[in-house]
Amino acid sequence: MAASFEISNLSAWYGKRLAIEDISLSVEPNQVTALIGPSGSGKSTLVRCLNRLHELLPGARAEGKVILDGENIYDDAVDAVSVRRAVGMVFQRPNPFPTMSILDNTIAGFKLNGRKPKAELQEIVERALTAAGLWDEVKDRLSAAATSLSGGQQQRLCIARAIAVQPEILLMDEPCSALDPVATLRIEDLIMELRERYTIVLVTHNMQQAARVADRTAFLLGELAGDPGRLIEIGPTKKIFTQPEDKRTEGYITGRFG
Numbered sequence: 001m002a003a004s005f006e007i008s009n010l011s012a013w014y015g016k017r018l019a020i021e022d023i024s025l026s027v028e029p030n031q032v033t034a035l036i037g038p039s040g041s042g043k044s045t046l047v048r049c050l051n052r053l054h055e056l057l058p059g060a061r062a063e064g065k066v067i068l069d070g071e072n073i074y075d076d077a078v079d080a081v082s083v084r085r086a087v088g089m090v091f092q093r094p095n096p097f098p099t100m101s102i103l104d105n106t107i108a109g110f111k112l113n114g115r116k117p118k119a120e121l122q123e124i125v126e127r128a129l130t131a132a133g134l135w136d137e138v139k140d141r142l143s144a145a146a147t148s149l150s151g152g153q154q155q156r157l158c159i160a161r162a163i164a165v166q167p168e169i170l171l172m173d174e175p176c177s178a179l180d181p182v183a184t185l186r187i188e189d190l191i192m193e194l195r196e197r198y199t200i201v202l203v204t205h206n207m208q209q210a211a212r213v214a215d216r217t218a219f220l221l222g223e224l225a226g227d228p229g230r231l232i233e234i235g236p237t238k239k240i241f242t243q244p245e246d247k248r249t250e251g252y253i254t255g256r257f258g
């Protein structure tokens with residue numbers, strides 16, 4: 001069984017500005033949990049708090065609890081670097097290391113986290129690229145530059161890089177927003193396959209995408225412009241899209257605002 005998150009009373013600031021307020025929700029193992037909500041509602045801020053990336057920005061901080069494997073990732077005794085290893089992240093724009101080959105990108109996480117024997121690395125590369133649905137397309141050109149790949153392939157390479165280090169949870173912040181519809185569907189298929197092994201948190205603006213791939217969906221909203229983002233509701237995706245509890249969720253999913 002993959003890992004889960006139990007998030008309670010999580011708030012995050014940029015300097016004095018409160019960006020998300022008092023968010024509590026659980027992320028279930030081997031499920032895709034989608035985060036939806038209008039621009040500025042705090043979706044990216046929330047996911048960046050889940051692997052302690054948020055605090056790297058000057059003046060940024062978070063308060064509250066995020067329990068992973070029975071341990072609060074914000075406990076003083078917990079090392080932020082080990083949290084980032086356990087909780088992988090894929091960003092909106094494919095961001096392979098531009099000067100590195102496909103192979104070196106795939107194992108970039110090991111270069112940072114200590115060396116491994118060559119034979120083992122080869123195995124890891126094949127496994128990660130296969131899991132990311134890219135192996136057949138790149139196996140004969142592993143030393144080519146990552147930038148020689150299409151956008152969709154680059155994003156699958158970033159997914160391979162994230163899973164190569166065998167994280168427990170995978171965060172994806174609008175992973176398809178820079179991709180065409182065909183590349184998007186490939187990533188969606190991949191997300192559904194990865195769910196067998198990983199727990200996934202997926203930020204998306206695309207309602208159809210949430211409906212297609214997410215087991216549960218959370219709706220975030222900052223009521224007025226500049227308000228901190230709050231969790232309005234979370235539930236099984238089907239219920240959120242057909243019978244939401246809150247009028248504001250209904251308004252958003254039917255396109256009345258946002």
Ligand SMILES: Nc1ncnc2c1ncn2[C@@H]1O[C@H](COP(=O)(O)OP(=O)(O)OP(=O)(O)O)[C@@H](O)[C@H]1O
Binds near residue numbers: 014017041
């Ligand atoms: N680096 C930053 N410095 C200051 N404020 C920020 C920063 N990043 C985000 N914010 C603010 O925090 C709030 C939440 O932003 P966030 O990026 O988390 O929203 P989002 O839901 O991901 O939006 P989008 O859908 O546009 O990606 C917004 O009010 C935003 O202006």
Ligand SMILES: [Mg+2]
Binds near residue numbers: 173
């Ligand atoms: Mg965002």
